[in-house]
Amino acid sequence: TEKMVNQSLENSDAAKKVAEVKKQIKQLEDQAVPVLIMKEAAEPVPAYVLERGAYDKPITDTVIERKPPSMVDLPMPEGAPNNRLGFAQWLTQDEHPLTARVHVNRLWQMLFGTGIVKSVEDFGSQADWPSHPNLLDYLAVRFTESGWDQKALIRDIVTSATYRQQATRNAEAEEIDADNRLLSHFPRQRLKAEFIRDQALAVAGLLNDEIGGPSVKPYQPGDLWNEVAIGGTNTGRFQRDSGDALYRRSMYTFWKKTSPPAQMQIFNAPTREFCTVGRDTTNTPLQVLTLWNDEQFLEAARVLAQRTLAESNDDAKRLELIYRRCTGDVPDADELAVLQDVLAYYRERYAGSAEDAKALLTQGEYPLPETHDPAELASWMMVASTALSLDETIVRD
Numbered sequence: 001t002e003k004m005v006n007q008s009l010e011n012s013d014a015a016k017k018v019a020e021v022k023k024q025i026k027q028l029e030d031q032a033v034p035v036l037i038m039k040e041a042a043e044p045v046p047a048y049v050l051e052r053g054a055y056d057k058p059i060t061d062t063v064i065e066r067k068p069p070s071m072v073d074l075p076m077p078e079g080a081p082n083n084r085l086g087f088a089q090w091l092t093q094d095e096h097p098l099t100a101r102v103h104v105n106r107l108w109q110m111l112f113g114t115g116i117v118k119s120v121e122d123f124g125s126q127a128d129w130p131s132h133p134n135l136l137d138y139l140a141v142r143f144t145e146s147g148w149d150q151k152a153l154i155r156d157i158v159t160s161a162t163y164r165q166q167a168t169r170n171a172e173a174e175e176i177d178a179d180n181r182l183l184s185h186f187p188r189q190r191l192k193a194e195f196i197r198d199q200a201l202a203v204a205g206l207l208n209d210e211i212g213g214p215s216v217k218p219y220q221p222g223d224l225w226n227e228v229a230i231g232g233t234n235t236g237r238f239q240r241d242s243g244d245a246l247y248r249r250s251m252y253t254f255w256k257k258t259s260p261p262a263q264m265q266i267f268n269a270p271t272r273e274f275c276t277v278g279r280d281t282t283n284t285p286l287q288v289l290t291l292w293n294d295e296q297f298l299e300a301a302r303v304l305a306q307r308t309l310a311e312s313n314d315d316a317k318r319l320e321l322i323y324r325r326c327t328g329d330v331p332d333a334d335e336l337a338v339l340q341d342v343l344a345y346y347r348e349r350y351a352g353s354a355e356d357a358k359a360l361l362t363q364g365e366y367p368l369p370e371t372h373d374p375a376e377l378a379s380w381m382m383v384a385s386t387a388l389s390l391d392e393t394i395v396r397d
Contacts (some may be wrong), residue, residue, distance in 0.1 A: 169185055204303040216246070
């Protein structure tokens, strides 16, 4: 009898646990948003030539078969299924003449500003002729033989003598090759929007380099979404994340199509409404105002200052650390003198206005040091902000 009572109690506890789990599952299911996806049909629907392109007038005796484009004389791999998976296998087989070349060319454009084939979106008969066709083939073969290892390919390129050239122009070479297609010097270029933000976080020691995971919502003006919000949408109001989510790489930033992150757009990131293989580069006052005033960059400057003050007690050494971290170079005498003038100016500025210094240090949620002099830290924060917005910092040359 005692055994039966205990078993009954266990069953009762188990029943409660099952009910609680079912309740949790129901709550999760209620939060789910239906999403349309593409799924391969068990039996492919026949496709026909359409009379004058009218979708409701198929010419039923002209069935269109699934097969790769005939312009590329390359059969499907043996055993590949006749569906999208098989098409992907066809695209990435070693014998395919274009896939690796196109991807290598886009990586080259990312690093040098212009592809080996200038028309990166077009490798057809109307495309630009490659500036270095043998190099393109060599890199494409190396890429596939490495197992399509992008990091290895990028390392090969950025450690080459060509990439490590200075951006100093040569008058004789410029006369022969005005567009620098032969790469007699490095083609200086401003960093992409995502790189500028990630670099600021990295030099401050803030960058969260975790791989994968959900999108995040770092700092941005909180009212932008309201202007374009649709009633009932789950993205009607911007709710900023906190903690490590604020410092994730820019590729993980949540992207609202009707209101992209302002910081990214100001530095010419595409809106993502359609595929863009090349970006325009503009120079506007908004860009430097973003570097000076955006909360993410101000916080990065403050944390860079905190990091530097903790590492050295010598002003010259501190200035050199900040400059080197931002630009990758050691400041010369003139540059160091300018930074010393900046530091002196802000020390005087905040020595007479402690409240302004304290207000400046509230930027960002990263904690302040337990003990600090607000005027001194604010002065170094402005030095760091100056360094983060230098041409040498945001331009690759």
